[in-house]
Amino acid sequence: MIVAERKPMDEIFQMLAGCKKVLVLGCGGCVTVCLTGGERQAEMLASQLNLAAKAKGEAMQVDFDSITRQCEKEFFDNLSEAPADYDAVLSIACGAGVGYMSEQFPKVTVLPGMNTTHLAANVALGIWEEYCRGCGDCMLAWTGGVCPIAKCSKSLVNGTCGGTDKGKCEVNPEMNCGWLMIYERLKELDRLDEYRTMRPLRDHRTDRGNGVRRLVLAEMTEEEAGDE
């Protein structure tokens, strides 16, 4: 799932400067699951903003709403109020939601209330850890299911660097060394030859090296074209 975290309040206030009427819009997708950008968080943020505006003596009215997903057009039909009635919509969806909504409502100022960070698994109560970087060329088959791109801070593909120490990474002593995890896992699976094998150079075109990426399901796009 996609994880996003709330931006600092100061930054949000800076973005909203001069706005008299603001809609905080939650999203029912990933950010609801990681408890940062759903309906409840939209309600809480709106009330925090109202209180803060009052305390500062600013005349700002903040409403809230939430829709099933901000990354699909049809769900915008379920908005209670027209976005154009607001000076700004503060979206607390991930960046895809903010960007897509902005595109759908060209005359509306859509602002990001969140910083979108990573693709995660819910590893413990209240903890969502990165497991995938969306590199476009999955290597988990030969790394014992541990991703060197996401779990190694240098995204190395040929093994540990010299910065591994007692199972931890030089970048942060709290963080496991991704390559040591791969090594242990491959040893456990009796597949250490995978570690010994020289890996080809990465092709960054599958990552971000070739511009905007899109998934096109030909059958569906053709069907759609046939219907018209």
Added chain:
Amino acid sequence: MSNEPVSNLQRDLDSGEFVVTAEIGPPKGTNIAPVIHEAEEFLKGKVSAVNVTDIQTAVMRGSSMVGAKLLFDAGIEPVLQMVTRDRNRLALQSDLLAAHIFGIRNVLCLTGDHVTMGDHPQAMPVYDLDSVSLLDAMCKLEAGTDLGADMKGKANELDGVPTFFKGCCVTPCADEVDPQVIKLEKKVEAGAQFVQTQAVYEPKVFETFMKKVEHIKVPILVGIVMLKTAGMAKYMNRGVPGVVVPDAIIQRMTDCEKPDREKVSIEICGELVSTMKDMCQGAHLMTLGWDHCVPGIIQAAGLA
């Protein structure tokens, strides 16, 4: 490829003599002349080659290329260190061509400390290549092609082909040494012809490591980092992965008077080299700016 050595370092290692290398780092700023002058005074003629660090510990400073070129011009054979942290495959290959054009032959391939360890922690960590693929890239250049290909998928041909003596690093005292050994095997498979190790202060651990890599037939130079204070030793134990300074050594640094520190540190380095010299093919002395101590260490090790 012929077996003729391409550098003095390679020739010295081929000869089977115990080889000593030293290391300098360009300054943060343009004032590089004193560094080169010190190398001329204390290292020239004393060591086989002198490494030049590449933005060491991710702290911005002059390039290893300029340091290596100036050493070369001063008649001192350089080892150009190259990390994969800051440049992608285009820039690294381009710099390898530049190095050869400048007369530089010895190149040490390193992954490089992460940018967050240095003084520009916001910078983008590149790591397009790693130490293994950089070695492989050097072999391709030596074979007259690069890492790219033309529209038909045919490897690009070079107009003028470089030659290198290719090195790599390993951490012999890492707490988990087996993955390090496999990585070293990969580096050698990728073309590494010599190894300069991370700092070693534990000859017994190094001996065990050398037994583990007996099957790897490239010369290994044991890394010796000069301790300047007991505090530095403690810092290394806390903060430098795979480096363990035993208490006895820290105690010797603690017990000596400040004016004697340099002398004691030279003795420690000399003893380490002399204890380990029959286990490996050379020593790489990292004096962290105290170049003037190199002749003393060589003498203390009984090599002079």
